[in-house]
Amino acid sequence: xxxxxxxxxxxxxxxxxxxxxxxxxxxxxxxxxxxxxxxxxxxxxxxxxxxxxxxxxxxxxxxxxxxxxxxxxxxxxxxxxxxxxxxxxxxxxxxxxxxxxxxxxxxxxxxxxxxxxxxxxxxxxxxxxxxxxxxxxxxxxxxxxxxxxxxxxxxxxxxxxxxxxxxxxxxxxxxxxxxxxxxxxxxxxxxxxxxxxxxxxxxxxxxxxxxxxxxxxxxxxxxxxxxxxxxxxxxxxxxxxxxxxxxxxxxxxxxxxxxxxxxxxxxxxxxxxxxxxxxxxxxxxxxxxxxxxxxxxxxxxxxxxxxxxxxxxxxxxxxxxxxxxxxxxxxxxxxxxxxxxxxxxxxxxxxxxxxxxxxxxxxxxxxxxxxxxxxxxxxxxxxxxxxxxxxxxxxxxxxxxxxxxxxxxxxxxxxxxxxxxxxx
Amino acid sequence: xxxxxxxxxxxxxxxxxxxxxxxxxxxxxxxxxxxxxxxxxxxxxxxxxxxxxxxxxxxxxxxxxxxxxxxxxxxxxxxxxxxxxxxxxxxxxxxxxxxxxxxxxxxxxxxxxxxxxxxxxxxxxxxxxxxxxxxxxxxxxxxxxxxxxxxxxxxxxxxxxxxxxxxxxxxxxxxxxxxxxxxxxxxxxxxxxxxxxxxxxxxxxxxxxxxxxxxxxxxxxxxxxxxxxxxxxxxxxxxxxxxxxxxxxxxxxxxxxxxxxxxxxxxxxxxxxxxxxxxxxxxxxxxxxxxxxxxxxxxxxxxxxxxxxxxxxxxxxxxxxxxxxxxxxxxxxxxxxxxxxxxxxxxxxxxxxxxxxxxxxxxxxxxxxxxxxxxxxxxxxxxxxxxxxxxxxxxxxxxxxxxxxxxxxxxxxxxxxxxxxxxxxxxxxxxx
Numbered sequence: 121x122x123x124x125x126x127x128x129x130x131x132x133x134x135x136x137x138x139x140x141x142x143x144x145x146x147x148x149x150x151x152x153x154x155x156x157x158x159x160x161x162x163x164x165x166x167x168x169x170x171x172x173x174x175x176x177x178x179x180x181x182x183x184x185x186x187x188x189x190x191x192x193x194x195x196x197x198x199x200x201x202x203x204x205x206x207x208x209x210x211x212x213x214x215x216x217x218x219x220x221x222x223x224x225x226x227x228x229x230x231x232x233x234x235x236x237x238x239x240x241x242x243x244x245x246x247x248x249x250x251x252x253x254x255x256x257x258x259x260x261x262x263x264x265x266x267x268x269x270x271x272x273x274x275x276x277x278x279x280x281x282x283x284x285x286x287x288x289x290x291x292x293x294x295x296x297x298x299x300x301x302x303x304x305x306x307x308x309x310x311x312x313x314x315x316x317x318x319x320x321x322x323x324x325x326x327x328x329x330x331x332x333x334x335x336x337x338x339x340x341x342x343x344x345x346x347x348x349x350x351x352x353x354x355x356x357x358x359x360x361x362x363x364x365x366x367x368x369x370x371x372x373x374x375x376x377x378x379x380x381x382x383x384x385x386x387x388x389x390x391x392x393x394x395x396x397x398x399x400x401x402x403x404x405x406x407x408x409x410x411x412x413x414x415x416x417x418x419x420x421x422x423x424x425x426x427x428x429x430x431x432x433x434x435x436x437x438x439x440x441x442x443x444x445x446x447x448x449x450x451x452x453x454x455x456x457x458x459x460x461x462x463x464x465x466x467x468x469x470x471x472x473x474x475x476x477x478x479x480x481x482x483x484x485x486x487x488x489x490x491x492x493x494x495x496x497x498x499x500x501x502x503x504x505x506x507x508x509x510x511x512x513x514x515x516x517x518x519x520x521x522x523x524x525x526x527x528x529x530x531x532x533x534x535x536x537x538x539x540x541x542x543x544x
Numbered sequence: 545x546x547x548x549x550x551x552x553x554x555x556x557x558x559x560x561x562x563x564x565x566x567x568x569x570x571x572x573x574x575x576x577x578x579x580x581x582x583x584x585x586x587x588x589x590x591x592x593x594x595x596x597x598x599x600x601x602x603x604x605x606x607x608x609x610x611x612x613x614x615x616x617x618x619x620x621x622x623x624x625x626x627x628x629x630x631x632x633x634x635x636x637x638x639x640x641x642x643x644x645x646x647x648x649x650x651x652x653x654x655x656x657x658x659x660x661x662x663x664x665x666x667x668x669x670x671x672x673x674x675x676x677x678x679x680x681x682x683x684x685x686x687x688x689x690x691x692x693x694x695x696x697x698x699x700x701x702x703x704x705x706x707x708x709x710x711x712x713x714x715x716x717x718x719x720x721x722x723x724x725x726x727x728x729x730x731x732x733x734x735x736x737x738x739x740x741x742x743x744x745x746x747x748x749x750x751x752x753x754x755x756x757x758x759x760x761x762x763x764x765x766x767x768x769x770x771x772x773x774x775x776x777x778x779x780x781x782x783x784x785x786x787x788x789x790x791x792x793x794x795x796x797x798x799x800x801x802x803x804x805x806x807x808x809x810x811x812x813x814x815x816x817x818x819x820x821x822x823x824x825x826x827x828x829x830x831x832x833x834x835x836x837x838x839x840x841x842x843x844x845x846x847x848x849x850x851x852x853x854x855x856x857x858x859x860x861x862x863x864x865x866x867x868x869x870x871x872x873x874x875x876x877x878x879x880x881x882x883x884x885x886x887x888x889x890x891x892x893x894x895x896x897x898x899x900x901x902x903x904x905x906x907x908x909x910x911x912x913x914x915x916x917x918x919x920x921x922x923x924x925x926x927x928x929x930x931x932x933x934x935x936x937x938x939x940x941x942x943x944x945x946x947x948x949x950x951x952x953x954x955x956x957x958x959x960x961x962x963x964x965x966x967x968x969x970x971x972x973x974x975x976x
């Protein structure tokens with residue numbers, strides 16, 4: 121009961137001077153905010169990459185031939201087996217793999233700027249390897265003839281047949297034979313459709329401004345592969361007598377294994393004297409890896425620096441207030457308050473101050489995390505409240521706050537009430 | 545006047561000494577702020593300068609002509625060979641260009657006596673190739689026109705010659721001192737056949753922060769052969785190693801920046817401009833000025849470190865706010881003293897000056913204490929994140945400047961507040 125009364129007194133004092141309280145709390149607020157905002161972004165993005173990895177491309181590696189060496193060789197059908205072997209060499213679980221050749225693009229005659237319909241000839245399980253999922257029907261089977269097809273969600277509307285379903289027949293303009301639909305893919309989210317193989321959100325306002333120059337500076341050039349983002353592709357089995365050439369090989373592996381698998385595939389292909397380029401989201405493996413945690417530790421230093429500054433200011437102010445409130449303290453002592461009560465009152469003030477500051481810091485941290493995440497032109501960059509780091513930061517902030525009020529509390533408690541009153 | 549000023553300053557200093565604990569705490573706050581500032585300067589700006597120096601070594605006056613990096617399937621390859629080199633020479637007539645063709649392959653490379661092989665770029669180029677860069681030979685010598693190319697086979701005595709990039713030598717011979725790599729033999733593949741090459745020289749590594757850079761370099765797999773050349777982990781071979789087929793690229797070295805601009809203008813009249821992204825898949829040869837690429841690289845690291853610096857700057861700002869709060873509260877508790885001094889004849893400006901002197905003195909003292917604190921802090925951080933850390937006298941000077949500035953800024957409000965006090969009001973309230 122008495123404790124609650126003391127706490128109420130402390131909080132009332134804070135409320136009486138809100139501006140001063142707010143200024144006082146700067147250190148705690150910023151310290152806590154700085155401590156938790158990187159963790160919030162890292163954790164949120166990790167969760168997103170794990171839960172919607174397929175959607176974001178976090179589990180996907182796209183392989184194409186490097187066309188710049190003068191002895192450049194295109195990818196062949198047999199390379200799919202080599203790539204698969206290389207990917208699995210380390211015991212990595214291959215979720216899906218397949219190759220495809222961009223066979224034909226059909227542009228609507230009557231619509232300028234409309235997305236083209238693209239027919240892709242596949243080897244292996246190219247459709248699931250591209251991260252698609254089925255809405256109805258089945259994937260193409262190895263023994264399906266060239267007359268069967270799987271269509272992406274946009275194909276029906278493109279052909280002005282929104283109810284396109286397995287069993288229907290379609291005839292893309294210029295394609296030699298009619299195709300029987302065996303599977304229809306689920307529509308991909310807008311986010312997935314505007315994300316490229318490198319994990320960048322092509323529609324993000326900062327992509328063109330920062331993303332493209334940065335990629336250029338890193339020696340990574342854009343690839344003409346708009347068909348990947350149209351959601352208007354028709355997958356057919358490559359006929360047995362078709363050309364041996366493939367344009368893309370896609371692999372899906374667990375998100376944590378993407379980077380190492382891609383490196384291994386590249387090394388294997390180099391040893392087979394074939395120059396290739398491997399593309400996967402650049403930022404997500406970094407976020408998933410452990411290096412970034414090491415860098416988040418830098419923030420711990422800033423957190424402590426802020427907290428220390430905050431503690432010093434709080435201590436200083438509390439010391440002054442112990443001095444200027446000597447009259448009040450003396451009166452309270454004569455009213456029967458013990459030395460412990462006085463010390464306790466100061467400690468509770470410190471506790472309440474730093475708790476309020478830490479709370480505000482959490483809110484500010486989330487705000488910073490939100491701003492940071494929205495500034496990144498990377499698909500899947502988001503944030504979530506880091507419970508573990510957040511509670512650590514709050515506990516530490518409160519402990520340091522209480523410690524800072526220890527000295528003032530002792531000073532106040534040890535004041536002689538007679539002198540405090542006689543001063544006047 | 546001077547004596548008056550002196551006495552005011554003396555009064556301010558006296559106050560600092562008279563309240564040691566209070567001054568100490570304020571100084572401590574600015575010490576932390578300065579420690580943070582020292583870190584900001586030495587980590588961010590030091591690194592910035594180093595990176596600018598690094599990229600200058602990539603050859604600022606070199607213009608590259610190469611194949612488009614993103615040929616769409618079925619698109620014809622534009623020819624690149626002696627005819628195109630001759631054409632470039634004709635286009636650049638009068639600019640005195642040095643034209644250096646190269647042929648480039650990726651290959652697994654293994655040092656003899658080592659177990660692991662590394663995937664590296666093999667660059668076959670004439671001896672003039674070194675002039676496209678600005679990197680010194682660290683050990684041994686550069687390639688000469690009479691260096692042997694060797695013969696296919698693993699047991700053959702016909703060993704060719706090669707020069708390694710510093711980072712390549714480190715990868716191929718991890719346990720060997722760089723100077724001792726000269727004279728060793730590496731096994732690699734030329735057109736699918738094994739070949740042995742003796743190392744005649746090692747180039748120094750232009751990338752000071754290679755380790756840091758490579759930690760974050762997830763994009764290496766997405767780079768084409770041509771662009772991975774500039775990661776400087778190459779094996780340089782005699783020009784004739786890959787026969788006389790087409791070139792992978794042509795580097796053109798010009799006399800100065802003005803000639804580079806002129807040359808680029810002339811070349812993009814014939815071939816595609818690398819700055820125009822649409823042209824990269826146009827099927828034409830692409831012209832690429834290294835200097836511009838460096839500027840792009842510099843700008844993007846600048847942007848990156850600006851975002852990083854913002855957080856640190858924020859902390860300095862927070863420190864200023866806190867010190868200011870501290871002063872403000874201290875001044876409030878000193879109403880009586882200020883009022884008395886005004887009665888004694890002190891002017892408003894004297895009071896303001898006194899408060900400012902106090903603020904600056906404590907901030908300066910704290911700042912000086914913060915310098916070693918920052919030094920230790922940055923060294924600790926370097927241990928944790930392997931961040932490059934440089935501590936220089938001029939950084940300390942700037943940080944001290946920041947400390948004074950911090951003291952000055954944080955005193956403005958309290959000083960104004962104290963100066964505006966009405967002595968009569970303060971004292972009359974006190975007496976009632």
